[in-house]
Amino acid sequence: MxxxxxxxxxxxxxxxxxxxxxxxxxxxxxxxxxxxxxxxxxxxxxxxxxxxxxxxxxxxxxxxxxxxxxxxxxxxxxxxxxxxxxxxxxxxRPGPDALVHAQDKGVMRERLAEIGIPCPRNRIVADPADVAAFADEVGGWPVVLKTVRGGYDGKGVWVVGDTEAAAAPFRAGVPVLAEEKVDFARELAANVVRSPHGQAVAYPVVESIQEDGVCREVIAPAPDLSEERAVEAQRIALRIAGELDVTGHLAVELFETRDGRILVNELAMRPHNSGHWTIDGAVTSQFENHLRAVLDLPLGDPRARAKWTVMVNVLGGDYPDMYPAYLHVMARDPGVKVHMYGKEVKPGRKVGHVTVCGDDLDDVRARANHAADYLRGSITE
Missing domain, CATH: 3.40.50.20 (Rossmann fold)
Structure with a gap:
């Protein structure tokens, strides 16, 4: 055969x-x-x-x-x-006309504005003097500057408080996007998957906790997020996927502002760190659904398997060999799921993640963070 x-x-x-x-x-x-x-x-x-x-x-x-x-x-x-x-x-898949919105932040912001998606105030700026003019437009310093292409995990992003500091992003000779610095209460992520024939599924909206511009922890679902706000975030992500003709997984990183608004921060058209929890915590992982989507197969169930799932990234620390720590982590908590990436350990680098599921959020968070910290070497007991 x-x-x-x-x-x-x-x-x-x-x-x-x-x-x-x-x-x-x-x-x-x-x-x-x-x-x-x-x-x-x-x-x-x-x-x-x-x-x-x-x-x-x-x-x-x-x-x-x-x-x-x-x-x-x-x-x-x-x-x-x-x-x-x-x-x-x-x-x-995704095709070049869709993917460019994840490659170029200027293109992304322009298109999202055209379709009425709420975003931070922004525009392309020409030089530090133009940044100062933008700061006046949005109510003053600080403002956020981003290279329009190539940034990730905090790279290519600057929070600047004056014209002198605003000079740094322009030294690379690439276009720079200025955005207002949003007074947000927390960061959220809405992960959706869409097939070529238009079927789409949405995962529970999660809270993403950052450390020095790198995702440290993801909580699924986002605690204390009203059903109304969760549905709004999912609808925004599904609309973006449809309007931009995305095929595969789309992660929409969001700000939840202190006055209750939802604003789009970034887009990623691939599996995403904010969806790693789905391997152990969802009926169908983001990775399987991405494969199903790009092959135009029926999509799998995105629902959570447990009341709470917490994913914590294992960031590189002072211990290059993490394998000896397995004995403690696995013996202390057989419910911890460890995922390592085979990467050389460097300080602050994502080299793996751990996931814990359960009914008590405080307990689940404590267990996941303990395991990640022990693997990293920042705690020893």
Whole structure:
């Protein structure tokens, strides 16, 4: 009997590709990876790994040729290369017209304004003097400056309090977006998945807790979020997915302001850190649903399995070998689920995550944070 299971190609060798590959194994989906080096997180686990540069069209074409569909671990593939793949007859999901809204913050803000999605006040600025003028427009300093392309995990983002500080982002010679600094109560994330034929599902809205611009902890569902606000956040995410014709997983990072508004902060058109909890805490993980979507299969149930699920990122610390800590973590709490990415430990780097589910939020948070802190080496008992 001929093998009919499709090959899904994923560009990028990080932990998102690693976990997407893992989700496809029970489904029999074949997985092909384009990675920069053999020691990248996903390349360690995926047998069919092609080493190459996604910015080199020849490498991208060679990788994509046997794939039923190509999708992404990150947003850094040049738009013109994606159009070339489509011209070659290869399905690219999300497509270049959608993905550009996750690649270019200026394009994203302009499009969201056109469709009436609430966002912080913003505009492209030309120089530090223009930043000062923008600060006057939005009620004064500080303001947030972002490079329109390439930023992530706090990189490419500056909170500036005067014209002198505003000079730093312009030194790279790339366009800069200025945004008002929102007085938010907390950060939320709405994760949705959409198929080419228009089916879509929405996961419970989560609270995301940041540390130095990096996600530290995710609580699902977001505590004390009214049903009205949760539905509003899901509707915003589903509308964005439909209007931008997104295929696959879409993460919409949100601010909940102190006066009760919901504002869109960032978009990611791929599996996302705010959805890692779904591996252990949802009926169908974000990774499996992303695969289902890009293959245009019926989507899986996004509902939570437990009252509360807490995911805490394991950030690199002073201990490069975390394996000896497993004995304590697993013996102390058999309910902790540990996910490590095979990455070299560097201070502050995401090298894994832990997940705990349960009925008591305080207990679940304490257990998850203890496990992550012990693995990192910031506590010893």
């Amino acid at each position: 001929p093998v009919t299971y499709p090959i899904v190609g994923m560009v990028g060798g990080g932990q998102l590709a690693r976990m997407t590959h893992q989700a496809g194994i029970p489904l029999g989906i074949r997985f092909r990876l384009l990675a920069a080096s053999a020691d990248e997180s996903a390349a360690q686990a995926v047998a069919d790994t092609v080493l190459g540069d996604e910015k080199a069209l020849g490498d991208l074409r060679t990788f994509a040729q046997p794939c039923a569909v190509v999708t992404f671990d990150h947003e850094h593939v040049p738009t013109e290369h994606l159009r070339a793949l489509e011209a070659d007859g290869i399905a690219v």
